[in-house]
Amino acid sequence: MRQWLAALWMALALSPAPSLVAGTVESVSSDTTWMTVQLAGRRIGHLRIDRVNDGKQVTTTQDLRIEINRNGKTIPMSVLTRSVETLDSQPLGFYSRSMLSTSDSIVDGRRQADGRYAVTTTVAGRASESTLAWPVGALLSDGQRQAMAGAASRSGHYTLSLFDPASQDVATVDIEVLGNERVSLPDGSEVLNHQREVLQTPRGVQRMDLWVNQRGETRKSSLDMLGHPLDLLACSEACALAPVEAIDMLRAxxxxxxxxxxxxxxxxxxxxxxxxxxxxxxxxxxxxxxxxxxxxxxxxxxxxxxxxxxxxxxxxxxxxxxxxxxxxxxxxxxxxxxxxxxxxxxxxxxxxxxxxxxxxxxxxxxxxxxxxxxxxxxxxxxxxxxxxxxxxxxxxxxxxxxxxxxxxxxxxxxxxxxxxxxxxxxxxxxxxxxxxxxxxxxxxxxxxxxxxxxxxxxxxxxxxxxxxxxxxxxxxxxxxxxxxxxxxxxxxxxxxx
The missing domain is CATH 3.10.620.30 (C8orf32 fold)
Structure with a gap:
């Protein structure tokens, strides 16, 4: 029953966090965005996105927490990722912590002097070391946001390569810009740019719709999950942290x-x-x-x-x-x-x-x-x-x-x-x-x-x-x-x- 969490995580990976005005070395700017996660119109969890700009680099932390129901039992799951990038979106490091069982699985990648990444993967308390050459053209969170902001002003198609810290895989995404629309969100409506993404995976094609503002921040994303719509919607902290509603994932x-x-x-x-x-x-x-x-x-x-x-x-x-x-x-x-x-x-x-x-x-x-x-x-x-x-x-x-x-x-x-x-x-x-x-x-x-x-x-x-x-x-x-x-x-x- 945990396999579908990975697909939900990909929806998160395709949802860039808020932008920040570049600060100075002496000042730190930060922002927090909350999103509610809904499956078939029922709340199953929330996403918190924190972004800090210290004038030299941008650190984005995305914390996804959901609960599902299986045979009457509530099962909590979570995935946290952190990406560190230069102000012009060059990757510096990445981190992921996934709670898929009784123990966390952790991936920690840090850039070395030669440009390669030393990656430590820890599962069930057992660590292994590897070296990663950064995939050419692959983007982390802020790089994706900047690319989507640039594309929102024109119609047509473009392609992104997105790096997933949890799996260390690169997803190739074809994106079509459909234009501006007024979108209803839990705290009111906003005029957002509609972009439709087609994600090529080893098992086929995953399609998702996103609505982003002028800064490239995703305010809504929607895809199909188990035959039902899965939506991430920007809203207030109180809205995002509202009690979850039971949905039987086993039967679905x-x-x-x-x-x-x-x-x-x-x-x-x-x-x-x-x-x-x-x-x-x-x-x-x-x-x-x-x-x-x-x-x-x-x-x-x-x-x-x-x-x-x-x-x-x-x-x-x-x-x-x-x-x-x-x-x-x-x-x-x-x-x-x-x-x-x-x-x-x-x-x-x-x-x-x-x-x-x-x-x-x-x-x-x-x-x-x-x-x-x-x-x-x-x-x-x-x-x-x-x-x-x-x-x-x-x-x-x-x-x-x-x-x-x-x-x-x-x-x-x-x-x-x-x-x-x-x-x-x-x-x-x-x-x-x-x-x-x-x-x-x-x-x-x-x-x-x-x-x-x-x-x-x-x-x-x-x-x-x-x-x-x-x-x-x-x-x-x-x-x-x-x-x-x-x-x-x-x-x-x-x-x-």
């Missing part, structure tokens, strides 16, 4: 199944026809177990279950390396991996034993801890499907088995008060016997009722566009695949996650 992210799927159907191959409102975006990925073809008019044909190697490229060195979220080199994880697979004779036996170990290790409680890293899961022994996936991937890599974390959906007869739905889910792909095979530690097995939407290294920021995809998807048909080739899938479907 489900996709209805056109029919019930029996256990025997799930054990064989299944054929899906999936419709997406944005017909240009491929809703699912091709894998060694999932074949995808375009039908046209927003429809996609997806066959799942019959193993056909070649759907994905072989592993790269990164698929066996440790990272901030999959800490496969940490002594506790290495010890658990060795213990859990001690009797295995080959990689196939190892990954099956590791899957069964994770299934028993994580207790069926505490499923609202958020997006935890593998080390956090080892300590907490609790979590949902994402916790099972990151821990299994870490254990597999510790045993030198290439592994990836898959984000997708899985069918459930009953879930969260709903019937016959596909719910967000996560599992692992491991490279075994010359192909990628899926292993689901949360359910204890993998079957053809799993739909893979994306795969990666376990970092939650890879899932930036999936939340919007859930709102666009409709499963128009699901049934037995024409060819019922034998598969290695079996067992009853559970709903532990």
């Amino acid at each position: 992210s489900m996709v209805d199944s056109p029919q019930g799927l029996s256990v025997s159907m799930r054990q064989g191959g299944l054929r899906y026809v999936i419709h997406v409102a944005d017909g240009d975006s491929q809703p699912v990925i091709s894998t060694d177990e999932q074949r995808v073809s375009r039908l046209g008019n927003g429809d996609w044909l997806v066959d799942v279950g019959n193993a056909v190697p070649g759907g994905q490229a072989p592993p790269t060195p990164a698929d066996t390396q440790a990272n901030a979220w999959v800490q496969s080199d940490a002594p506790p994880i290495r010890a658990l991996a060795a213990e859990a697979s001690i009797s295995a004779e080959d990689d196939q036996q190892k990954i099956l034993q590791l899957r069964d170990f994770v299934s028993g290790y994580i207790q069926p409680h505490g499923r609202d801890i958020g997006y935890a890293s593998a080390l956090e899961v080892v300590r907490l022994r609790a979590g949902d499907c994402k916790a099972h996936a990151v821990l299994l991937a870490a254990l597999a890599r510790a045993q030198h088995i290439p592994a990836r974390v898959v984000t997708g959906m899985v069918y459930a007869d009953r879930y969260g008060g709903s019937r016959q739905v596909f719910v967000p889910h996560a599992w692992v792909q491991a490279w075994v016997h010359g192909r990628w095979q899926s292993f689901d530690a949360a359910l204890g097995h993998f079957d053809s009722a799993h739909l893979a939407l994306d795969s990666g290294d376990g970092d939650p920021w890879h899932f930036v566009n999936l939340a919007n995809l859930f709102g666009q998807m409709r499963i128009a048909h699901v049934g037995a695949a024409p060819e019922q080739a034998a598969t290695a899938m079996g067992g009853a479907v559970a709903t532990r996650d």
Whole structure:
């Protein structure tokens, strides 16, 4: 359920903070802007933006705090970023702190004398160091504001490259200037410049509308999230800090199944026809177990279950390396991996034993801890499907088995008060016997009722566009695949996650 926060964060990243009149070295100028965050017209949180100009540099701090409801439980989440720039928008440093689980994840980048950036990434209290060469032309907050202010005076198109401190990725944004409009805000109306942005992401296209004033400050932004409008609106502090209103994010992210799927159907191959409102975006990925073809008019044909190697490229060195979220080199994880697979004779036996170990290790409680890293899961022994996936991937890599974390959906007869739905889910792909095979530690097995939407290294920021995809998807048909080739899938479907 945390994946969609990344998409909300991108909306924040595309919302420049207030401008300041350049001061002198002796004087400091500062400003604060408040925004209310609304989903489907209901308040889910707020954004505070602080900007300080000391006459030499501009420091922008953006603090996003939201609350969502899942099965009657309120779950707080937050992302704070800070960018430091010269007065002419040259980057000097960046910082991000994300609360996606019980521990903060922190990214701290500081410019060195040679122009490169020393980056410290801390997840679950474990720090790693790296070096970043600044992407050519990439902007931080004040650079974006100045670019949007300059573009507001003319119609037409322009392009920006925006640096996201949390993910350290660069987003390429195509922007169309639509002209001035009078816009209603909680504290009154303002004449603002309407700019429509198209963000290219690895998973497709994200569209967002912004309304900015003459200084390039965003006063309103709007995009689709889970099939509903997500709005950030400038207003007073009292307005922004008003109590949140409950909205069931779990139900909003489900996709209805056109029919019930029996256990025997799930054990064989299944054929899906999936419709997406944005017909240009491929809703699912091709894998060694999932074949995808375009039908046209927003429809996609997806066959799942019959193993056909070649759907994905072989592993790269990164698929066996440790990272901030999959800490496969940490002594506790290495010890658990060795213990859990001690009797295995080959990689196939190892990954099956590791899957069964994770299934028993994580207790069926505490499923609202958020997006935890593998080390956090080892300590907490609790979590949902994402916790099972990151821990299994870490254990597999510790045993030198290439592994990836898959984000997708899985069918459930009953879930969260709903019937016959596909719910967000996560599992692992491991490279075994010359192909990628899926292993689901949360359910204890993998079957053809799993739909893979994306795969990666376990970092939650890879899932930036999936939340919007859930709102666009409709499963128009699901049934037995024409060819019922034998598969290695079996067992009853559970709903532990």
